[in-house]
């Protein structure tokens with residue numbers, strides 16, 4: 001074994017960074033044996049140097065991250081700061097000075113992964129980011145390496161633990177969204193500002209990264225259709241339960257039917273209780289991958305937290321160090337297919353729609369005609385008295401940028417029944433047009449909720 005150590009710079013020493021530092025110290029002998037040389041923590045850049053960090057050598061702390069990555073003797077930079085700038089500049093500077101980079105930064109990778117990959121390739125170093133998607137769960141490397149000989153067609157994942165916790169509580173206790181969010185906050189799952197999680201930004205960044213790797217193309221967060229879960233109601237969850245389903249915030253990346261494009265989206269969806277993702281409880285993550293030869297695979301585990309995320313970081317660190325010793329690099333970006341990303345309107349899936357209607361002769365026929373006129377085939381229709389259904393009349397699955405018309409109308413006087421329509425597979429644009437037309441019918445008092453049905 002080489003005795004001269006490989007030098008590691010750590011950018012950020014919060015929840016994840018301090019676990020990385022701790023494991024590097026406590027597992028130093030094993031890491032050295034696995035790598036073939038000792039690894040030494042050469043410096044730790046932080047914003048607040050006075051903060052007490054137990055087990056972290058104080059002499060390694062600096063506030064000058066730029067000087068650290070420019071030292072010239074750093075073999076691997078571990079970035080666990082997050083955000084776009086100054087991190088992008090720090091990473092490219094590290095590359096310029098010969099260091100490989102291990103990052104947990106989903107926002108940066110989803111916004112500008114191509115630039116970073118190109119810079120790493122130009123300087124003959126590695127860029128690894130297993131920790132950016134789904135915490136401890138091995139996902140990037142299996143998609144990039146283990147499945148490199150297969151053709152991935154679909155990735156369907158629960159990639160945000162906070163929202164899964166909220167939906168799980170709503171499902172198991174009947175709680176509304178706000179109540180479940182309060183519980184998630186009290187237990188430390190949701191942050192003080194939960195926007196990134198509950199509006200789906202976090203999951204959308206992960207979806208972009210997964211889609212790019214799975215389909216060997218480039219997908220950025222701007223390509224991902226995004227709807228959060230803030231408008232999911234207890235009544236939506238009850239509707240799902242009546243269908244033998246549960247509601248999950250899913251990241252869905254698919255090849256189109258003709259194979260000429262891909263789609264990436266994040267939104268709440270009903271999935272059958274028989275689907276493996278339905279059993280993912282609390283704040284766990286899971287990603288279901290469908291590939292030509294492999295069939296169906298599921299990756300499951302903790303998607304966040306200091307030690308689980310550090311586990312993924314350390315795995316990348318070992319890989320980057322081994323490559324450094326061998327004077328080589330690992331697999332870089334593979335984007336040769338250059339498949340375009342289709343808009344949400346072209347996504348084909350099933351829908352569950354609750355309509356608040358007048359209960360009189362001909363209404364069902366009118367509603368069915370609107371579906372037929374837009375080429376949306378109905379699978380099942382169920383009518384129930386309004387007492388069956390409470391509280392969801394203003395509910396909607398619409399989020400920012402959604403082409404799906406917002407459910408609205410409320411429970412007006414004179415609405416007598418709820419029609420629950422489940423469609424066969426149809427393009428999202430056709431469903432949106434159907435809903436617009438339904439709202440114009442006098443006999444339709446309101447569109448109480450619309451939810452996509454996945455995983456069947």
Ligand code: HSE
Nearest residue numbers: 159160161162303304
């Ligand atoms: N906030 C994320 C989650 C973890 O709740 O899953 C970091 O991506």
